[in-house]
Every structure is written in C-alpha cells, then in structure tokens.
Amino acid sequence: MSLRDIYESGFDEESGKTTTATTCPECSGTLVTEGGESSCTECGLIVDEHRLDHGPEWRSFTDDETNPKRTGAPLTPARHDRGLSSEIGFGKDGKGNILSGRKRRHISRLRHQHGRARWRTKAEQNLAHACGEITRITAALELPRMVCEEACTIYRAAQKENLIRGRSIETMTAGSVYAACRCRGSLRTISEVAEVALCTRQKVRLGYRVLNAELGLQIPAVDIRDLILRFASECEVSDEVRYRALGLARIAEERGFTNGRNPSGVAAGCLYLACREFGAYCTQTQIARLAGVATTTVRERYCELREERGNCNPNTESTPESKF
Ligand SMILES: [Zn+2]
Incomplete structure (x- = not known):
C-alpha cells in the first residue's frame, strides 16, 4: 500500500476522470487513507475505495517537483x-x-x-550467476514468475547472512528454488528440482535445510491430498480410485501415519492401496518414480495402511486384490 497517508489523486472508473480530493465533499474535513479506503476524519464518510495508489511512484525530497523523469520496467529481485x-x-x-x-x-x-x-564485487558477480541459474531452473520446472522472484529473494537473504560461503552456488540456488516452491505452495518434489538443477538430490536437500534452518522461512506443511491428486492425475487413474486414496489419506492422518514421514511416501502408499482395491493397473515402481521415493517406502506405507484399513473398514476386504 501507499506510504503516503492521503492519495494525491484517484481515478473514477465510471466517469473515467481523475479525481483529486484531499478534503471531504460534505463537511470539508481532512481525508485519511487506510486499508484501501479514503475516509473523512470528521464525519466518517467514505469517499474512495481504491486499493491501488494511482499517484506517481517517485517522491521528491527537493522543492521542485516540476518534472521528475522515470523510465523502464519495474524492479525485480530476479x-x-x-x-x-x-x-x-x-x-x-x-x-x-x-x-x-x-x-x-x-x-x-x-x-x-x-x-x-x-561487477562491483565478486559477490555481485556470483549473485548474477545465481539469479541466472534460478531463472533457468524455474523455467525448466514451468514455475510462475512469482516463485522465481521469491527464490531470488531467498538467495539474496542467504548471501546477506553469509550462508553461501563454503557451499556451491548450484546447491544453494536449487535449495532456494525448492524453498520458494514450498513457501508459495507450488508442488514440486526434491527429485524434480534435482533433475533440472546442476546438483544431486542430496545437495538440493542440504541447501534447503540450511536455508530453512538459518533464515527461519515460513513454510507450511505439505498437504498429502495435494500430492495424491497430482500423482493420481499423472497415473491417469479413475475418479473412484482418486476419491478412495483421499479417504485413505484421512485415515492415515487420523492414525498418525503421517508424523515424521515423507509426505510423498505416504501419498504414494495411499494411492497404491487405492489402486489395488479397485484393481487399477499401477505398479509400485511407477508410483515410486512419480513420488520420488524408493519402492520399499511405497511398500512399507502400503502395508501399514492396509493393516490399518482392515481394522477400521472391514467392507473393503472383499476387493479384487487377487488380480495382482
Ligand atoms: Zn466529512
């Protein structure tokens, strides 16, 4: 929002005219802009409801505001x-x-x-290399511009905190991209990031851990349902399988199977069990590859869930598992 208390000008969309109001039209009191509304301090009349500051973005610290020049695209951290x-x-x-x-x-x-x-400094040259690398990775992963800028902001913060020293730029850029994905809720697994990055999975994980621990990023937990929906659409399973997998996810959460475990693994287990219940053709290897986990993990989560399902929902015992 605006740094100024009062907008210098507004835009009336209906009449298409630019309005310049700093006094109340009813009582001539002073107008104050707060939370996107311009209201009168005297009588409380709401004069304007613009959420955008239509004034110029420059501020002049000298008296002559005659003709400040500006040009070019908006600033970007990328x-x-x-x-x-x-x-x-x-x-x-x-x-x-x-x-x-x-x-x-x-x-x-x-x-x-x-x-x-x-380049004024070596650090600036490194930053340029890192920004280019982040742009390349986010483009390869088809992530929105917002995530790219977020990743660059995270990388800049890491550089400021001296976290890059002793670690490779590739590790930290890949870690930043993964961290930005998590912050913005764009679902990408570490394996997917590692596929296009110039480092291994372990390095991506390392970079992410360092950033997460040192910068105190606000990262929400991964929702297993989002992962299931994604894997299900890539496996092209039917709606009933998808729905069943979501139901299994709820059971897994209720019984505490998600605690301390890789969400991708649990999601893969839910989906695999749902596939087997409905006789949909989907192998453990296929799901494991999608989820970026080992086949053993899928199998372990699947076995846990199957036992639990037996305890809580006996109706599904007669499902055609013998097909496999
Ligand atoms: Zn008024």
Whole structure:
C-alpha cells in the first residue's frame, strides 16, 4: 500500500476522470487513507475505495517537483542489479541512425569497459550467476514468475547472512528454488528440482535445510491430498480410485501415519492401496518414480495402511486384490 497517508489523486472508473480530493465533499474535513479506503476524519464518510495508489511512484525530497523523469520496467529481485542494467548496443544510435566508423570504434571501446565495470564485487558477480541459474531452473520446472522472484529473494537473504560461503552456488540456488516452491505452495518434489538443477538430490536437500534452518522461512506443511491428486492425475487413474486414496489419506492422518514421514511416501502408499482395491493397473515402481521415493517406502506405507484399513473398514476386504 501507499506510504503516503492521503492519495494525491484517484481515478473514477465510471466517469473515467481523475479525481483529486484531499478534503471531504460534505463537511470539508481532512481525508485519511487506510486499508484501501479514503475516509473523512470528521464525519466518517467514505469517499474512495481504491486499493491501488494511482499517484506517481517517485517522491521528491527537493522543492521542485516540476518534472521528475522515470523510465523502464519495474524492479525485480530476479536480476542481480534488480533490472536496472544498461546495455550499449551495436551499430545504431537511439534514433536508429547508422553510426560512422569512427563512432562505432568509440562505442565498441566503451562497451568493452562497460562489461568490465559491470561487477562491483565478486559477490555481485556470483549473485548474477545465481539469479541466472534460478531463472533457468524455474523455467525448466514451468514455475510462475512469482516463485522465481521469491527464490531470488531467498538467495539474496542467504548471501546477506553469509550462508553461501563454503557451499556451491548450484546447491544453494536449487535449495532456494525448492524453498520458494514450498513457501508459495507450488508442488514440486526434491527429485524434480534435482533433475533440472546442476546438483544431486542430496545437495538440493542440504541447501534447503540450511536455508530453512538459518533464515527461519515460513513454510507450511505439505498437504498429502495435494500430492495424491497430482500423482493420481499423472497415473491417469479413475475418479473412484482418486476419491478412495483421499479417504485413505484421512485415515492415515487420523492414525498418525503421517508424523515424521515423507509426505510423498505416504501419498504414494495411499494411492497404491487405492489402486489395488479397485484393481487399477499401477505398479509400485511407477508410483515410486512419480513420488520420488524408493519402492520399499511405497511398500512399507502400503502395508501399514492396509493393516490399518482392515481394522477400521472391514467392507473393503472383499476387493479384487487377487488380480495382482
Ligand atoms: Zn466529512
């Protein structure tokens, strides 16, 4: 929201006119903007309900606010210089005129020096490399721009806290991407991140653990139901299997099977048991690969659940498990 108390101008969508109101139209009292509403301090009349600050984003600290210039895209944490870099082009000037040979040689020398002066410190150069790597990983995982920027913000915080020293940039970038996925609720497993990252699963996990422990990230627990729905759609199982797997997830949560266990493993176990109950064709290996866990894990979770299911729901004992 705005840092200013009162919006300097508003926009009336119906009439399409820009309104500039700083006094109440009824009693001429002072208007105060809070929580997206402009209200009068005297009589409480709500004058405006804009959640956007339509004023200019600059603030001038000098008296002449005559013509402050601004240009370019909004700032982004996904670039080492927050998107404020400037490039010296080739061959043509700003108006599209061809440069003379003498000028071109001059510009070429400037470009050379510009490239050298780009990094102020080694840390900044590393940050640029990391930002590029994070952008590449998030693009390969088809994650939204928001997650990419979140990952870059996490990486910057880690660099500020001196967590990168002694660890590879690849480890920490992959860890940041996974952490950003968890923070934003985008479901990606460590294995999926490791597949496109330039490091192993163990390294991704290490990077994530360091970031999580040292930066105190606000990461919600993974919901097993989300994982089940994802694995189920990739296995292309029927709706009844999917529904049954969700029911099994509820049983697993109630009986405490999810405590201290890998959510992917539990989700895989639920789905595999549901598949077997309904005779859907899906192998342990297939589900294990999707969930990024070992086949043994799927089997263990499956056996636990099967015993538990027997205790709580005897109706499912007559299911066609003999098919397998
Ligand atoms: Zn008023």
